[in-house]
Amino acid sequence: MNFFGFGPSADLDIILDSQETRKTAELRTEDGKKLSHILYYDGEDLTGKLHLHLKKPGSRLEHLGIKIEVFGQIELYYDRGNFHTFLQLSRELARPGDLLQHSTYNFSFPKVEKPYESYTGANVKLRYFLRATVVRRLATDIVKEREFVVHTLSSYPPHEVGLANSSIKMEVGIEDSLHIEFEYNKSKYHLKDVIVGKIYFLLVRVKIRHMELGIIKRETTGAGQNTFNENENIVKYEIMDGSPVKGESIPIRLFLGAYDELTTTMKDVNKRFSVRYYLNLVLVDEEERRYFKQQEIILWRKGDKTRKPFQTQLQQQYKQMQNPNVKLETGDGEAGWTPVPPSVIPTIVVSDVGNGKENTKPESEVNEEEERKEVDSPTPQKGVEVGEEEEEEET
Incomplete structure (x- = not known):
């Protein structure tokens, strides 16, 4: 005011x-x-x-x-x-x-x-x-x-999977009661990625009611005595309902793109705070006891895919070779395909030797006529020669 x-x-x-x-x-x-x-x-x-x-x-x-x-x-x-x-x-x-x-x-x-x-x-x-x-x-x-x-954009090339983005595989359990093996395909995922894995039960002597997979965000701020940790459950996804048996394998497929609350992993940002993410596997038995195992993963942001001009040109040339009667038109960086008008289609001169006339027809019509002639022409029967049939008709 x-x-x-x-x-x-x-x-x-x-x-x-x-x-x-x-x-x-x-x-x-x-x-x-x-x-x-x-x-x-x-x-x-x-x-x-x-x-x-x-x-x-x-x-x-x-x-x-x-x-x-x-x-x-x-x-x-x-x-x-x-x-x-x-x-x-x-x-x-x-x-x-x-x-x-x-x-x-x-x-x-x-x-x-x-x-x-x-x-x-x-x-x-x-x-x-x-x-x-x-x-x-x-x-x-x-x-x-x-x-x-x-x-901020990051990159973890697929050819470096063996070093920079190895899979997660671990065996955990309780002695003489529960022994499971879980495996995730990667340890680093971009925000639109898919977590693929499996849970294999080696020993089951506990009555399991259900199993769920979650993603926990752990935010750490401050330093020393002024350090504060805040855990937040971002994802809770049920992957099994009922008691498993020994030797059973449960597949995992979790799409990260469905959760907007996820951010990138941040470690020691300006020495003020950190944000980390953990995959949390939880098993709940019939007595409401919870067995869980956490494994840290790294989330990163992937840039939008941009098609390289050279690759685009090769694709256009390949399509042109597959269909020569189609003309390529490009606009705003995208390829568009439009039929070629009849006036542009190459013509082939067909000469009629008997009448001494020459007919000019489009290549497509010529091909159709040749196919029609092949279909309409009679086929000789097996074991009978054409020359013999003609002699029999004359006699």
């Missing part, structure tokens, strides 16, 4: 370039709601415009400078008000002076390093935002913030 003329006399609006066409991502707030923000990656430019609108046209706005800043901050909930800043860039948009009309300022932050992924957890929050400030002398500064989301 504007008390005695000392309130904000102008509105600020931060417009990012290509914000209408750029990808967006949802980020959870502290109260559990999800808000959509523009998505950026590490090393991308931050460019846009700052619009300053005077509330009273024709009035004068005196200021001591206009600037815009980029921030990357970590806030621990047990230490409210203290922000740990790991990224801060500033640009001066206008020097001290007076504004008499609406103004627009361009800003650019080239190749901004964004080392961590945006995250909101139970005890910590990591956020990126732009802050525009109009510094004033006798009144409160006019401030406008615009938050955006950052995703």
Whole structure:
């Protein structure tokens, strides 16, 4: 509110370039709601415009400078008000002076390093935002913030499965009561991946009621005596109902893409917090006793697939060879197939020797006529020669 003329006399609006066409991502707030923000990656430019609108046209706005800043901050909930800043860039948009009309300022932050992924957890929050400030002398500064989301991309090539992404295999159990062997195909999964595995029962002397597989997120904040651990069950998936027998094998197939709450694994982010994930296998017997085994996995974010131009060209050439009567048309980087008009189809000259005439017909019609002739022509019977049949008819 504007008390005695000392309130904000102008509105600020931060417009990012290509914000209408750029990808967006949802980020959870502290109260559990999800808000959509523009998505950026590490090393991308931050460019846009700052619009300053005077509330009273024709009035004068005196200021001591206009600037815009980029921030990357970590806030621990047990230490409210203290922000740990790991990224801060500033640009001066206008020097001290007076504004008499609406103004627009361009800003650019080239190749901004964004080392961590945006995250909101139970005890910590990591956020990126732009802050525009109009510094004033006798009144409160006019401030406008615009938050955006950052995703970090990783890669674990399939040819390195033997070293970097080996399978998980382990035998666990209780002596003379329960002995099981579980196996998961990988130890590192991207957020749209599928967990494939199996549970093999080597010894069963306990009456099992059901078995479930879960994913636990463990968030660790602080250090030393101020360390806080928060566990959250993200996934709980029942994979067996009933008592198993010795030698039985239970398959596992869990699709991670169905759970939006999953984030990437974060280890020692700016020495402030960590986020780890564990596969939790739980067996419950008829007396409500629970047997469980946890195994840590790594979750990572995979970039969108982009088809290489060379591969696209090879595929187009292959399709053209398979169907020469189809013309390839490309637009916006995608291949489109449209039939060739009859005028473009190559023609073949067919000469009729008996009549001394030449007929010009499309290749497709010629092929159809040849096939029709082959079907209509009589086939000789087995054991009878054509020449003998003609002689018998003449006699």
